[in-house]
Amino acid sequence: MTIAGENTENQILTAASQVFILKGFDGARMQAIADQAGINKALLHYYFRSKEKLFDAVFSEVAANLFPAMKQVIEAELEMKEKITFFVKMYVKTLLENPFIPAFVINTLNTNPNRFLTHIKKAGINPMLLQKQIDEEAVLGLIRPMKAEHLLVNIISMCIFPFVARPIIQNIFEMNNDEYQLYLESRQTEIVDFVLKSITV
Amino acid sequence: MTIAGENTENQILTAASQVFILKGFDGARMQAIADQAGINKALLHYYFRSKEKLFDAVFSEVAANLFPAMKQVIEAELEMKEKITFFVKMYVKTLLENPFIPAFVINTLNTNPNRFLTHIKKAGINPMLLQKQIDEEAVLGLIRPMKAEHLLVNIISMCIFPFVARPIIQNIFEMNNDEYQLYLESRQTEIVDFVLKSITV
């Protein structure tokens, strides 16, 4: 396989990511992807047989990067409060670098559930471990007792939502783009504060 | 205008809502809407000139019901903690009755931002009022000082997110559909608890 081939394949994947993420599967056009990659439509089909297959390749890659970092933090050897602090900062930082990923996943999830289901292997996150730690620290009086499925979802909700509902929030609070960027950054410490205050006994 | 006409128009709007909400603008097919309404495509164009206009009609209706109830609670004459309790319970209850609306709005927001922008009149929510109340109650020591744009977004995030990320959450925590329904219901009190504990001085 020639070097040119490798490059083209990556070019296509990069272009496809951008278009699919921005428009979703149904809104994306093969022509737009070809343009973005600086090639023609025929070549897309040469490398990936169909639009579906191309989407799968993109989605796999995106999905693959969704959980591992999360899992690593969740399973780290840290006290819960440190873990939360670390997790939120890392997670919001990642989102700031990939602000359109969450909406893309949510969109796929809801309008093309079948397409998503073929990619679900398993998140790989073990909520039992998290629950165990919460229980232990609750006994020690470090935090209050709580269900893992609420704590984790609460935290992730607050991290992600401002990225997917941006236009609405920006409208309600009348922020311009620069202000919203600052707002998103400020949420890192804000969410940590909010959560820690809530779980402190 | 005949009664039959009125009925047909409503039939179309109902069918169109269902299809658009499930598939998004790009994924929706006029044929699917016609089938759902029990009529043919031509009649869709007779009542609404184009797919875009039909979508606008649907989206207006959905968007119109998004904020008013919210606004009413936010501007009610209640102490902040009561207000939050009332708001969360009402809001999650509304979502349980319309579980696909949030994903639909988020999808439209992100893949067809222009389409959404034509509908933004103004949320009508005045965050200044909320901030004023927070400030006043903070002085009285009823709650801790906080920025309205964080408190409100935190609350709404936690209410909405489990509805748009359902498949992922359900997968991680290995819940079946019945369990997830119970989970969603349990979040009403869970979110209230979580927030009140956080904002208590």
Added chain:
DNA sequence: GTCTATACTCTGATAGAC
């Protein structure tokens, strides 16, 4: 591997009969 040209299907929209 990459291109141009084209086949074929789907879909939004219209014409015209009833």
Added chain:
DNA sequence: GTCTATCAGAGTATAGAC
């Protein structure tokens, strides 16, 4: 108002030359 039939354009996919 409602239907059948059909058009025009867009979009995915393929054929075939280089």
